[in-house]
Amino acid sequence: MQEAELTERFTGRIGLVTGAASGIGRDAALAMAAEGARLVLMDRDATALEATAAACPGAVALEGDVSAAADMDRAAAALDAMGPPSLLVTAAGMLGPTRPLAEVTEEEWDRLFAVNVKGTWLALRALLPRMARAGGGAVVTIASGSGLIGNAVFPAYSASKGAVVLMTRSVATSHAAEGIRANTVCPGQIETPMLRGVFQQLGDRAAGVEAMFRARNPSGRFGEVAEVTQAVLFLLSDAASYINGVALPIDGGRLA
Known part of the structure; x- marks a missing residue:
């Protein structure tokens, strides 16, 4: 894929990125x-986070668990030391179990929703008031x-990500008057450690499931993180100033 031309769309802007140690983050x-x-x-992976x-330039690495309110409070304090935030990713x-719902344990379910749903909510809870005071984001x-x-x-993963979609759309409707836009991206199969984790969990079924994923996609390939x-x-940039509440599939046409 051809590299995008480098611009300076975010000069002077401050933000938080969770899951920044690997993959899309x-x-x-x-x-x-x-x-x-x-x-x-x-991120929880301190070593990989430090490398990111x-x-x-100018970044602050904060080892922490997004599902822990105290850790998110530390992230908010680090932002306050920088200045008013206007960006959040x-x-x-986490993927969670690749098993039917009836076979998922309560512990697995709770941890999955703690990271994927509660972690998103805690980040929003921390950033939205600060963005509103700063005039938007x-x-x-x-x-x-x-x-x-x-x-x-x-x-179970599907259920947790469905919650993220509607949480984000709710933010879009309830905070637009404060100058805050909220959108979500919905990647399909992207070449990330998480995708490879799917196949590892599937064991002997991995080759068949991977072939099925590829066959169902009109592009015939998995996407790239870039x-x-x-x-x-x-979506973060001013070029998307009138885009709010979108759930954007990035999937090579899988859901077309």
Whole structure:
């Protein structure tokens, strides 16, 4: 894929990226910083997070769990030390069990929703009042194509990402008057550690499921992380000033 032309869309803007140690969160953080954003980066993987922060000028790395209110409060305090935030990307997430709902344990369900749903909510709870006081901002949550349709391979994950989609749309309707836009991207199968984790969990079924995923996609391939990042950056930018409440599939036409 041809690299996007480098601009400076976020010069002078401050924001938070969760899940910044790998995958979409890391790529989004690197791209935002390259275009001038100053960021607080949050993840549980301290080593990988430090590597991301080292490549993002002026970034603050904060090891923490997005599902823990105290950790999110520390992220908010780090933002306050920088200045008023106007950008938020919630990329922290987990796949959870690849089993039918009836076989998912209560512990697995609670942890999945703690990270994917509660973690998104805590980030919104921390950032929305600060954005409102600053005169506005832009939020992009990371959901999934599995949050728009049912998924027989990982139904619990699908349920959690469906919650993220409607949470984001609710923010769009309730905070637009404060100058805050909220959109969500819904990636399909993207070449990330999470996708490879799906196949690892499936064991002997992995090859068949991977072939099924590819066969169902009109593009015949999995997406690249950079293809998601470019959509995230557009939705955060002023070029998307009249786009609010969108759940954007990035899936090669899978849901067309």
